[in-house]
Amino acid sequence: MMVNTGIIFFPAFDWSLGETHPEREERLLYTQEQIFEEGIMDFPQIKQYSPEVADIFDVLRTQAIFPDYRQHDLDAHLIAVGSSIILGKAIIEKELTNGFALIRPPGHHSGATVWGNRGFCTLNNEAILINTLRAKYGLKKLAIVDTDVHHGDGTQDIFYNDPNVLYISIHQDGRTLFPGTGFTEEKGGPNAWGTVINIPLVPGVGDEGFIYTFENWILPKLQEFQPEIIINSAGQDNHFTDPLASMNVSAQGYGKITELLKPDLAVLEGGYSIQGALPYVNMAILLALAGEDYSGVIEPQKLKNMEVSGEAFLSFIHDLKKHHDNVKPNWIFRKEKYFPSGDWVYGEKDIFYDTHWFRERRKDYVRKCNHCGGTVLMLSQNLETYEKGLVIRIPFEACETCEQAGYDLFDALKEREKNIFLQNLKNNKVIWRIGNGEVNFG
Amino acid sequence: MGYKIGIDVGGTFTDTVLIQNNEVIKKGKVLTDPKNILNTVLEAFDFLEIPPSMPLDHITVSTTLVTNAILLNKLSKVNLILFPGSGVRLSSFNWPVKYSVLSGELDYRGREVLPPDKREWKELTQRLSSHSENPLVAIVSKFSHRNNIFETELKAYLENEIPNVHIALGSEWGKSNFYRRSLTTYLNLACTELFSNFRCNLKKAVISRGFNGPIRILKADGGVFPLERIRPVESIYSGPAASILGALAQSEPEESFIVVDIGGTTTDIGLVLGGSPLLSFKGAQIDNFLTHIRSLATRSITVGGDSTIINRNGEIIISNYRTGPAYCMGGNSPTPTDAMRYLNYIKIGSYQKAEEALAELLPENERQALTIRTLAESIIEQMVEKIILAIKQLLTEWKNEPAYKVWEVLHQNLDYKFNIYLSGGPAAGLAKTFENKMKTRAIISNWAPISNAVGAAMAKPTFSWTLNLDTSLAKYRIEETGEQGAWKGAKRPYREVEKFLVDISKEQALEMGIDFDSFKIEPFEYFPLVDNHRTIGQIVRGSVHLPPGVIGRIL
Ligand SMILES: [Zn+2]
Ligand SMILES: [Zn+2]
Numbered sequence: 001m002m003v004n005t006g007i008i009f010f011p012a013f014d015w016s017l018g019e020t021h022p023e024r025e026e027r028l029l030y031t032q033e034q035i036f037e038e039g040i041m042d043f044p045q046i047k048q049y050s051p052e053v054a055d056i057f058d059v060l061r062t063q064a065i066f067p068d069y070r071q072h073d074l075d076a077h078l079i080a081v082g083s084s085i086i087l088g089k090a091i092i093e094k095e096l097t098n099g100f101a102l103i104r105p106p107g108h109h110s111g112a113t114v115w116g117n118r119g120f121c122t123l124n125n126e127a128i129l130i131n132t133l134r135a136k137y138g139l140k141k142l143a144i145v146d147t148d149v150h151h152g153d154g155t156q157d158i159f160y161n162d163p164n165v166l167y168i169s170i171h172q173d174g175r176t177l178f179p180g181t182g183f184t185e186e187k188g189g190p191n192a193w194g195t196v197i198n199i200p201l202v203p204g205v206g207d208e209g210f211i212y213t214f215e216n217w218i219l220p221k222l223q224e225f226q227p228e229i230i231i232n233s234a235g236q237d238n239h240f241t242d243p244l245a246s247m248n249v250s251a252q253g254y255g256k257i258t259e260l261l262k263p264d265l266a267v268l269e270g271g272y273s274i275q276g277a278l279p280y281v282n283m284a285i286l287l288a289l290a291g292e293d294y295s296g297v298i299e300p301q302k303l304k305n306m307e308v309s310g311e312a313f314l315s316f317i318h319d320l321k322k323h324h325d326n327v328k329p330n331w332i333f334r335k336e337k338y339f340p341s342g343d344w345v346y347g348e349k350d351i352f353y354d355t356h357w358f359r360e361r362r363k364d365y366v367r368k369c370n371h372c373g374g375t376v377l378m379l380s381q382n383l384e385t386y387e388k389g390l391v392i393r394i395p396f397e398a399c400e401t402c403e404q405a406g407y408d409l410f411d412a413l414k415e416r417e418k419n420i421f422l423q424n425l426k427n428n429k430v431i432w433r434i435g436n437g438e439v440n441f442g
Numbered sequence: 443m444g445y446k447i448g449i450d451v452g453g454t455f456t457d458t459v460l461i462q463n464n465e466v467i468k469k470g471k472v473l474t475d476p477k478n479i480l481n482t483v484l485e486a487f488d489f490l491e492i493p494p495s496m497p498l499d500h501i502t503v504s505t506t507l508v509t510n511a512i513l514l515n516k517l518s519k520v521n522l523i524l525f526p527g528s529g530v531r532l533s534s535f536n537w538p539v540k541y542s543v544l545s546g547e548l549d550y551r552g553r554e555v556l557p558p559d560k561r562e563w564k565e566l567t568q569r570l571s572s573h574s575e576n577p578l579v580a581i582v583s584k585f586s587h588r589n590n591i592f593e594t595e596l597k598a599y600l601e602n603e604i605p606n607v608h609i610a611l612g613s614e615w616g617k618s619n620f621y622r623r624s625l626t627t628y629l630n631l632a633c634t635e636l637f638s639n640f641r642c643n644l645k646k647a648v649i650s651r652g653f654n655g656p657i658r659i660l661k662a663d664g665g666v667f668p669l670e671r672i673r674p675v676e677s678i679y680s681g682p683a684a685s686i687l688g689a690l691a692q693s694e695p696e697e698s699f700i701v702v703d704i705g706g707t708t709t710d711i712g713l714v715l716g717g718s719p720l721l722s723f724k725g726a727q728i729d730n731f732l733t734h735i736r737s738l739a740t741r742s743i744t745v746g747g748d749s750t751i752i753n754r755n756g757e758i759i760i761s762n763y764r765t766g767p768a769y770c771m772g773g774n775s776p777t778p779t780d781a782m783r784y785l786n787y788i789k790i791g792s793y794q795k796a797e798e799a800l801a802e803l804l805p806e807n808e809r810q811a812l813t814i815r816t817l818a819e820s821i822i823e824q825m826v827e828k829i830i831l832a833i834k835q836l837l838t839e840w841k842n843e844p845a846y847k848v849w850e851v852l853h854q855n856l857d858y859k860f861n862i863y864l865s866g867g868p869a870a871g872l873a874k875t876f877e878n879k880m881k882t883r884a885i886i887s888n889w890a891p892i893s894n895a896v897g898a899a900m901a902k903p904t905f906s907w908t909l910n911l912d913t914s915l916a917k918y919r920i921e922e923t924g925e926q927g928a929w930k931g932a933k934r935p936y937r938e939v940e941k942f943l944v945d946i947s948k949e950q951a952l953e954m955g956i957d958f959d960s961f962k963i964e965p966f967e968y969f970p971l972v973d974n975h976r977t978i979g980q981i982v983r984g985s986v987h988l989p990p991g992v993i994g995r996i997l
Pocket of ligand 1: 148149150235237269270271
């Protein structure tokens with residue numbers, strides 16, 4: 001079958017998080033050198049698209065930016081989002097078979113509430129894309145498979161209560177790596193239990209272990225869920241040369257994973273071995289998407305670390321899977337006086353912003369519902385400035401009771417809180433109440 | 443100011459023009475003899491009847507010599523030797539020529555990953571010398587634009603072993619893209635002999651006519667280059683470039699417009715943005731060769747004034763071929779020119795013949811004046827719509843140019859108001875239809891029939907010097923000349939790099955014999971190189987251009 005592979009290469013050569021920061025101008029420089037020198041852009045099945053700035057409404061539908069989105073420098077992030085959206089649309093419109101958003105900056109650590117940059121991410125490229133595609137094309141079931149070595153806690157946060165988005169993350173165990181989350185017990189909220197799957201691996205797993213996990217766990221789950229589109233958060237820090245993590249995947253391993261997963265769209269996430277890995281991993285992924293032979297992609301450095309494989313890996317992964325399958329939820333029910341009727345499941349967490357070193361506290365309430373994803377209330381506070389921000393989210397395909405509950409909450413809260421987002425995904429609109437004013441999007 | 447001559451060799455006719463002080467003094471057309479381009483050029487020159495004493499600034503020739511040789515496969519045989527290293531399989535590409543492969547690998551910064559195997563070189567020598575006394579050899583290594591070491595070493599080796607070998611190196615075409623670099627190096631070497639003969643004979647013939655000044659050749663990028671210095675393959679596709687420059691020479695300085703040059707069988711389309719012709723962001727493709735040859739962004743479609751019109755089961759279609767001149771000019775088949783003649787959009791050719799030609803396309807019982815008129819109009823519409831479709835594709839290509847910096851994305855200027863410049867024989871007959879359909883002004887130049895020759899005569903030289911400096915490896919490279927040298931400056935230089943590049947450019951322009959007055963500097967890119975949280979150097983990229991443009995504007 002002849003494929004049509006779209007690519008947006010947006011290396012943001014004039015943007016960095018600091019001169020010696022891993023997320024700096026140089027990051028995709030050698031990838032450019034490699035891919036351009038290899039002439040991959042000349043393949044007849046590859047079509048290069050030009051980047052665009054995303055509409056802020058597309059962002060706010062998915063992420064509430066506090067205290068005011070206009071105070072953040074979002075330019076580079078909006079281009080990364082916009083680029084993902086261009087390819088996503090071209091895929092849905094069948095202009096393309098698949099695509100690769102080879103972009104900076106990354107996004108998967110950025111969650112439903114945003115106070116700044118964390119894990120190098122400010123806007124969540126894949127999440128915004130997914131909700132944009134749902135709003136524009138009415139897609140019902142979507143999946144994200146996150147192959148970055150770090151747990152995509154931001155993406156998980158955004159879709160935790162969404163039964164129609166399957167989020168699978170395979171990563172290095174949170175006990176040994178940022179951001180410290182992504183354990184098997186995290187399986188989704190009360191209306192979306194089982195649509196989050198975390199596969200935390202011990203350090204040292206290589207191609208063999210990854211491929212085994214894909215074939216025996218991830219792919220069957222996808223098969224069962226039957227998503228209309230699969231997005232790959234294609235982080236490249238599982239490579240054996242990565243300076244921040246300790247996995248042992250090779251460039252060809254990434255090619256094989258891509259070939260197995262067959263994502264509709266791969267979006268670059270992390271990966272900071274900018275010389276040893278990125279030129280080769282990016283090339284392998286692109287070739288695999290384009291249906292070309294990637295077996296000639298060989299990084300100059302050779303694997304030196306001990307690899308966790310064979311029997312040791314098999315027994316590890318079987319135990320992990322068993323544990324995952326046996327985890328049972330343990331909901332805490334709680335509500336405030338002003339809450340609309342129903343059972344509300346409560347959860348709280350602190351979110352650490354490593355780029356500027358502060359914390360956010362989040363208290364979330366989800367309306368338990370048998371008919372829809374349930375309205376969500378998120379109370380967020382920046383623990384450095386003590387500013388507060390609220391989000392009320394009415395899900396896609398909300399039932400009438402949940403939608404009404406969302407508006408009732410908004411009415412009850414708008415007199416006492418200064419900064420509230422009402423995200424009505426069902427009707428595709430966002431109301432941002434700031435001070436005594438309201439800004440309407442959509 | 444002295445006199446300037448422009449000669450544009452076209453498929454059927456060769457246009458020629460003499461210009462002084464931005465005024466056309468004499469112009470004309472001679473028939474092109476595709477088998478003898480040199481003679482055609484000289485005929486065009488002689489047509490102008492220049493007295494030997496006339497002070498000529500320069501002669502500029504836009505020639506199809508190399509284009510034709512490539513398309514007709516009349517090239518010398520070249521041995522293509524590749525050092526592909528690892529990465530994409532060579533078999534993933536479509537290779538229009540044979541190649542052989544040697545081992546040895548460099549990485550993206552030009553660092554050696556695997557040394558070459560000298561035993562292979564010995565075998566290669568035997569193979570090359572067994573076929574020919576004086577073989578042509580193109581050597582290209584992956585990443586040779588970052589480090590030409592394999593290429594230069596093999597060159598030295600072969601020159602030592604085979605005294606009459608003629609070698610070209612990929613690093614002389616120092617842009618990224620191994621595949622294109624290989625094919626470009628191959629093509630240029632393959633047409634060198636052909637072009638050298640043309641060069642010598644043209645020079646001789648012109649001197650024998652009493653003229654000793656510079657002869658310039660028009661390139662695909664809309665610039666000229668001295669006959670002695672041009673790389674032969676850069677002379678391809680100068681025709682479309684000539685028509686864009688021709689329009690430029692007749693436009694207002696900051697004007698934006700779409701150039702539509704309608705010939706007998708093909709129509710060329712180009713774009714000028716605020717007075718600057720748009721360059722294609724990819725190199726030109728000729729036949730099955732993807733190259734690094736810089737060219738103006740153009741679209742060519744096979745429709746023209748002499749395209750044969752056919753009746754396919756009752757449907758009237760403009761075909762993509764020509765059987766001869768228009769029926770009204772004595773040809774055998776109906777053409778758009780006949781439709782234009784019938785509608786009195788043009789005045790040359792026989793009205794009666796035009797009517798006959800159109801009537802032939804209709805069933806016998808429908809050959810009334812009104813139906814013929816409707817048919818003629820629909821033919822013109824069909825032709826213009828085909829051209830407009832191509833214009834739209836070109837505009838899309840321009841809007842979809844990739845951007846790699848935040849600044850570029852935020853400052854994309856797509857807000858131009860375009861006029862249309864029509865040139866070529868049938869231009870006059872189509873202007874109204876264009877205006878109606880595109881809702882913009884269509885301009886037909888006074889010099890429409892010889893616009894290309896005017897463009898050639900008025901073109902400026904073009905060249906670029908693109909720097910890639912790696913201070914950590916202490917090496918710099920200039921892409922367009924293939925120069926690679928040692929960097930002795932700072933590890934983290936700043937503005938002095940710009941001066942470094944401008945100095946190189948200035949010196950080389952002088953040496954190449956081209957003016958270096960209106961150069962442009964692209965914003966330089968600085969990449970701090972970090973190792974272990976410390977900045978250890980910089981990669982700096984930047985370029986100096988002599989962009990395409992015209993010396994003056996024709997009154
Ligand atoms: Zn990561
Ligand atoms: Zn509900």
